[in-house]
Amino acid sequence: MAIRLVATDIDGTITLHRGNLLLSQEAIEAIRKLEENGITVSLVSGNSVPVTAGLARYIGARGPSIAENGCVIFYKGERYHICRGRPGQDLIDELLRLGFRESWQNIYRHHDLAFYPPASREARERGILLAREKGYKAFDSGYAIHILPSQGGKDQGLRKVMEMLGLEPGEVLAVGDGGNDLPLLEEAGYSACPADADEAVKRVANYIASKPGGSGFAEIAELVLAGRIP
Amino acid sequence: MAIRLVATDIDGTITLHRGNLLLSQEAIEAIRKLEENGITVSLVSGNSVPVTAGLARYIGARGPSIAENGCVIFYKGERYHICRGRPGQDLIDELLRLGFRESWQNIYRHHDLAFYPPASREARERGILLAREKGYKAFDSGYAIHILPSQGGKDQGLRKVMEMLGLEPGEVLAVGDGGNDLPLLEEAGYSACPADADEAVKRVANYIASKPGGSGFAEIAELVLAGRIP
Numbered sequence: 359m360a361i362r363l364v365a366t367d368i369d370g371t372i373t374l375h376r377g378n379l380l381l382s383q384e385a386i387e388a389i390r391k392l393e394e395n396g397i398t399v400s401l402v403s404g405n406s407v408p409v410t411a412g413l414a415r416y417i418g419a420r421g422p423s424i425a426e427n428g429c430v431i432f433y434k435g436e437r438y439h440i441c442r443g444r445p446g447q448d449l450i451d452e453l454l455r456l457g458f459r460e461s462w463q464n465i466y467r468h469h470d471l472a473f474y475p476p477a478s479r480e481a482r483e484r485g486i487l488l489a490r491e492k493g494y495k496a497f498d499s500g501y502a503i504h505i506l507p508s509q510g511g512k513d514q515g516l517r518k519v520m521e522m523l524g525l526e527p528g529e530v531l532a533v534g535d536g537g538n539d540l541p542l543l544e545e546a547g548y549s550a551c552p553a554d555a556d557e558a559v560k561r562v563a564n565y566i567a568s569k570p571g572g573s574g575f576a577e578i579a580e581l582v583l584a585g586r587i588p
Numbered sequence: 589m590a591i592r593l594v595a596t597d598i599d600g601t602i603t604l605h606r607g608n609l610l611l612s613q614e615a616i617e618a619i620r621k622l623e624e625n626g627i628t629v630s631l632v633s634g635n636s637v638p639v640t641a642g643l644a645r646y647i648g649a650r651g652p653s654i655a656e657n658g659c660v661i662f663y664k665g666e667r668y669h670i671c672r673g674r675p676g677q678d679l680i681d682e683l684l685r686l687g688f689r690e691s692w693q694n695i696y697r698h699h700d701l702a703f704y705p706p707a708s709r710e711a712r713e714r715g716i717l718l719a720r721e722k723g724y725k726a727f728d729s730g731y732a733i734h735i736l737p738s739q740g741g742k743d744q745g746l747r748k749v750m751e752m753l754g755l756e757p758g759e760v761l762a763v764g765d766g767g768n769d770l771p772l773l774e775e776a777g778y779s780a781c782p783a784d785a786d787e788a789v790k791r792v793a794n795y796i797a798s799k800p801g802g803s804g805f806a807e808i809a810e811l812v813l814a815g816r817i818p
Contacts, residue, residue, distance in 0.1 A: 368646075373646070379645055379646060380620070380646065380647075380648045381616070381646045381647065383613050383616060383617065386611070386613060386616075387613065390610070405642065406638055406642075406696075407696075408636055408638035408639045408642065408693060408696045409638045409639070409641075409642030410642075411639075411692075412635065412636075412638065412639030412640075412642055412643060413642060413643065413646060415609055416598075416603070416609060416610065416611045416643060417610075417611065418610045432692075435692045436692075437692075462641075462662075462665045462666075462667075463638060463642075466636075466637075466638045466696045
């Protein structure tokens with residue numbers, strides 16, 4: 359079965375390298391080449407819908423955009439909500455008291471809220487625990503602390519996208535670099551990561567690129583186009 | 589006086605060409621080169637704040653982002669509102685009756701609303717007139733019909749940015765391609781446009797690139813870096 363959809367994380371995967379937020383020119387080129395060859399590309403991100411969908415449009419990734427860590431899908435002008443509700447004001451207030459600061463994107467978010475963590479590791483851990491005790495998913499993406507309803511997760515977003523496009527897992531390659539990408543990589547039939555991915559990601563990925571970040575993504579795209587993945 | 593800020597439109601100016609929404613790789617490279625050489629780049633757009641600011645971050649344009657056609661500025665995590673209020677529901681309802689459709693970005697917009705126009709030119713003109721009669725600015729950007737409070741305009745956004753950064757007009761180069769960029773180009777001390785810009789834009793621009801879209805932008809950036817603009 360050939361790959362028909364490449365679902366890729368943004369930060370650290372199509373940017374220059376881990377911890378860097380500048381898009382890789384090689385990755386943009388690779389995304390356009392995949393699309394020109396009939397392979398759909400979906401961006402999968404913890405960002406808000408407008409940041410993710412806006413970026414997808416300007417890059418040329420035409421597949422459904424999976425935003426807010428799987429809570430919302432944006433496709434052809436329509437939103438599809440996977441999550442219900444959002445973290446309550448009581449929890450937000452407790453987090454702010456612990457020294458968390460709200461992301462500027464929160465006012466544009468539907469379900470998944472992002473916070474810049476406090477300097478103290480203890481306060482950070484405490485905030486994450488508090489959110490989990492209230493039934494939310496909570497994790498550190500390496501860029502922000504995300505708190506979202508339990509229905510979310512990049513894997514849940516990808517599951518819905520496969521259903522929308524009528525695809526089997528064996529037709530999907532997921533690419534990511536961080537711990538929060540693990541469920542995404544496991545949901546797809548095939549998975550790949552850049553050379554500088556988390557060790558935990560490297561352990562589950564079917565393919566590990568020899569180059570970091572977006573250069574690694576481009577390398578993976580070339581293997582897909584050459585029919586060498588899967 | 590040397591150029592310290594390049595304020596550039598997005599659609600048609602740093603994309604492949606007019607009417608195209610794919611970012612030009614040459615333009616991204618040029619923006620990063622300007623920034624590396626100490627020249628700040630601001631994106632100026634009719635897009636919402638998250639689309640504009642998100643794109644600026646991933647491209648590497650570090651200056652204040654001017655969104656919603658000058659109604660909102662985003663800089664270092666903070667929003668600065670130039671406009672007050674937004675088009676009322678009565679006007680929106682009248683536009684919808686005329687066949688206008690709301691942009692998916694409207695739920696993320698503070699002041700400037702965008703609409704996909706009806707097929708009939710008469711209905712389109714009637715909607716624009718209606719908005720103007722109610723005291724709003726209204727125009728066709730070539731991508732959408734924008735309706736915004738009278739305080740808006742890309743020139744108003746740029747004026748505020750120059751104040752924020754302590755810049756004189758003679759230190760600013762504005763680049764744009766469409767009719768709605770005219771006030772922006774006139775506000776800056778120097779102006780430039782790609783080869784495929786509107787005729788009206790070409791008439792006022794100090795520099796007209798020999799290449800279209802983002803290739804033209806890259807050409808203009810090279811002239812700035814070589815000290816040949818101004």
